[in-house]
Amino acid sequence: MSEFLQQLLNGLSLGAIYALIALGYTMVYGVLRFINFAHADLFMVGAFLGYFGGRLVPSGTLVGGLGVLALAMAGCAVLGIVIERLAYRPLRGAPTLNVLITAIGVSLLLEYSGQLVLGAAPRTFPDLFPAGRFNLGPVVVSTNQLVVIGVAVLLMVGLELIVHRTRIGTAMRAVALNPRAAQLVGINNDVVISFTFGLGSALAGAGGILYALNYPSIDPLMGVMPGLKAFVAAVLGGIGNIPGAALGGLLIGVVETYVGGSAWSTYKDAIAFAVLILVLLLRPAGLLGRVTVEKV
Amino acid sequence: MSPPLLHVSDLQVSYGAIRALSGVSFSIAAGEIVTLIGGNGAGKTTTLRALSGLVRASGTAEFDGQTLLGQPAHRIVARGLGHVPEGRMVFANLTVAENLAMGAYLDRDRDRVTRNREEVFALFPRLRERLRQTAGTLSGGEQQMLAIGRALMGNPRFLMLDEPSLGIAPRLITTIFEQIVAINRQRGITILLVEQNANLALEVSSRAYVLETGRVVMSGPSPELRADPRLKATYLGG
Numbered sequence: 001m002s003e004f005l006q007q008l009l010n011g012l013s014l015g016a017i018y019a020l021i022a023l024g025y026t027m028v029y030g031v032l033r034f035i036n037f038a039h040a041d042l043f044m045v046g047a048f049l050g051y052f053g054g055r056l057v058p059s060g061t062l063v064g065g066l067g068v069l070a071l072a073m074a075g076c077a078v079l080g081i082v083i084e085r086l087a088y089r090p091l092r093g094a095p096t097l098n099v100l101i102t103a104i105g106v107s108l109l110l111e112y113s114g115q116l117v118l119g120a121a122p123r124t125f126p127d128l129f130p131a132g133r134f135n136l137g138p139v140v141v142s143t144n145q146l147v148v149i150g151v152a153v154l155l156m157v158g159l160e161l162i163v164h165r166t167r168i169g170t171a172m173r174a175v176a177l178n179p180r181a182a183q184l185v186g187i188n189n190d191v192v193i194s195f196t197f198g199l200g201s202a203l204a205g206a207g208g209i210l211y212a213l214n215y216p217s218i219d220p221l222m223g224v225m226p227g228l229k230a231f232v233a234a235v236l237g238g239i240g241n242i243p244g245a246a247l248g249g250l251l252i253g254v255v256e257t258y259v260g261g262s263a264w265s266t267y268k269d270a271i272a273f274a275v276l277i278l279v280l281l282l283r284p285a286g287l288l289g290r291v292t293v294e295k296v
Numbered sequence: 297m298s299p300p301l302l303h304v305s306d307l308q309v310s311y312g313a314i315r316a317l318s319g320v321s322f323s324i325a326a327g328e329i330v331t332l333i334g335g336n337g338a339g340k341t342t343t344l345r346a347l348s349g350l351v352r353a354s355g356t357a358e359f360d361g362q363t364l365l366g367q368p369a370h371r372i373v374a375r376g377l378g379h380v381p382e383g384r385m386v387f388a389n390l391t392v393a394e395n396l397a398m399g400a401y402l403d404r405d406r407d408r409v410t411r412n413r414e415e416v417f418a419l420f421p422r423l424r425e426r427l428r429q430t431a432g433t434l435s436g437g438e439q440q441m442l443a444i445g446r447a448l449m450g451n452p453r454f455l456m457l458d459e460p461s462l463g464i465a466p467r468l469i470t471t472i473f474e475q476i477v478a479i480n481r482q483r484g485i486t487i488l489l490v491e492q493n494a495n496l497a498l499e500v501s502s503r504a505y506v507l508e509t510g511r512v513v514m515s516g517p518s519p520e521l522r523a524d525p526r527l528k529a530t531y532l533g534g
């Protein structure tokens with residue numbers, strides 16, 4: 001029983017990170033109808049911003065840690081907006097395949113210029129937050145896990161408020177539903193798209209730091225696997241569906257952790273894809289996705 | 297005579313190799329209701345899209361003395377040109393209230409937004425009853441009311457309506473057309489009405505243009521066109 005709870009906690013804290021990344025995939029898909037494959041690399045950039053930002057603040061403090069987190073999120077938001085502006089906007093109106101291939105190009109560019117500038121060797125991520133563990137009943141909780149879950153929950157609640165309670169958030173949903181009608185009410189779709197990239201990239205940046213806190217070895221290719229799983233999580237939840245991405249992320253994290261602790265632990269990385277195949281067979285639109293007939 | 301509110305001259309639009317408009321010209325004076333009628337594929341929707349910046353067009357179009365063509369759609373809306381698109385295009389997963397709020401996207405004057413909302417409810421009381429309902433679950437007629445209400449929230453001086461009668465129960469069509477006339481009379485909004493239902497359109501408008509394969513083939517005061525034998529044969533059901 002305690003083993004079960006322990007794994008659940010570990011799974012949820014891993015899943016919360018997948019969820020943060022998955023939200024970016026799903027939001028960008030919502031407004032532009034394409035998968036931004038470079039999104040996973042913003043996760044990596046977030047971790048490196050945390051690595052270097054960590055040198056500027058006293059280590060192992062809550063304030064310092066949160067400061068670095070905010071810095072990394074801001075940095076990733078700017079980078080995400082710049083990438084959209086330079087790489088994707090010129091392709092507005094081009095076939096989706098062209099944009100997808102460009103996204104893969106941007107992803108490779110980030111990964112290999114990362115290797116060029118930072119080196120391919122892994123680096124040890126600093127202790128940004130106070131380290132410690134304590135027992136909660138039968139379960140051992142690390143402060144880093146608390147940070148992960150706390151920050152992820154706050155960010156997701158914040159996102160929910162932005163998307164549902166603010167003017168720009170409502171505009172984001174409007175653009176996702178019908179970009180032409182959005183223009184006809186005076187929405188500048190480019191501004192909304194930039195905002196969406198900024199928001200999604202900031203979440204990926206936060207995800208990068210949270211991930212590195214628990215798996216403190218970072219390198220320029222570190223985004224690939226978590227990014228892929230987060231993508232699976234987004235599809236699992238129903239691509240374009242924001243609560244779906246959060247749910248998908250948590251599910252993948254929990255399932256992966258249980259499998260990792262079982263006799264089949266060698267298949268832990270494959271399990272996300274097995275879950276995906278299963279869900280798509282049973283519910284092609286994803287868990288929360290609706291099969292919609294687009295009216296023209 | 298004062299210069300027209302909208303003056304369109306030699307408007308041309310192509311979708312790739314398909315030419316949809318080959319030189320459409322017309323003008324509309326402030327305060328008028330003008331209708332654009334024509335059969336399937338005549339280019340009515342394309343004309344409206346060109347004017348609101350959704351498709352690229354050549355030729356000239358002046359609104360209130362300043363050029364429209366080449367401007368992004370959101371700027372055109374800001375200049376007071378409203379467009380109720382074909383197929384209504386309400387934001388299906390947003391509530392009625394959110395749809396109306398999006399209509400007022402550019403309006404930072406909260407009092408005016410509240411006033412406009414009340415005016416929309418006065419025109420279409422059903423919308424007030426359904427504020428929390430998602431727009432996609434409204435009936436076709438209600439969606440049309442919402443689409444018109446949403447456009448009115450943007451303070452248009454000039455409103456283009458694309459087939460507001462399409463796919464709507466006859467009873468609701470009457471309501472909607474009465475309110476379109478009211479919008480023109482009471483709020484002084486100039487209207488360009490696109491319709492396939494030529495009888496109805498000629499009844500409420502003062503002048504009409506007939507479009508056929510991307511050209512204006514006939515124009516004149518609506519009462520005259522209603523009596524025109526050529527038009528009768530083609531569009532008015534004998």
Ligand SMILES: Nc1ncnc2c1ncn2[C@@H]1O[C@H](COP(=O)(O)OP(=O)(O)OP(=O)(O)O)[C@@H](O)[C@H]1O
Nearest residue numbers: 311314316334335336337338339340341342343492
């Ligand atoms: N997106 C598009 N791509 C290619 N051709 C198009 C497109 N939209 C319209 N057309 C073509 O342009 C022509 C004019 O179409 P338009 O939609 O303006 O006609 P319409 O008068 O509004 O017709 P309807 O009454 O059926 O709505 C048609 O031949 C149509 O097939």
Ligand SMILES: [Mg+2]
Nearest residue numbers: 340341342382
């Ligand atoms: Mg049409």
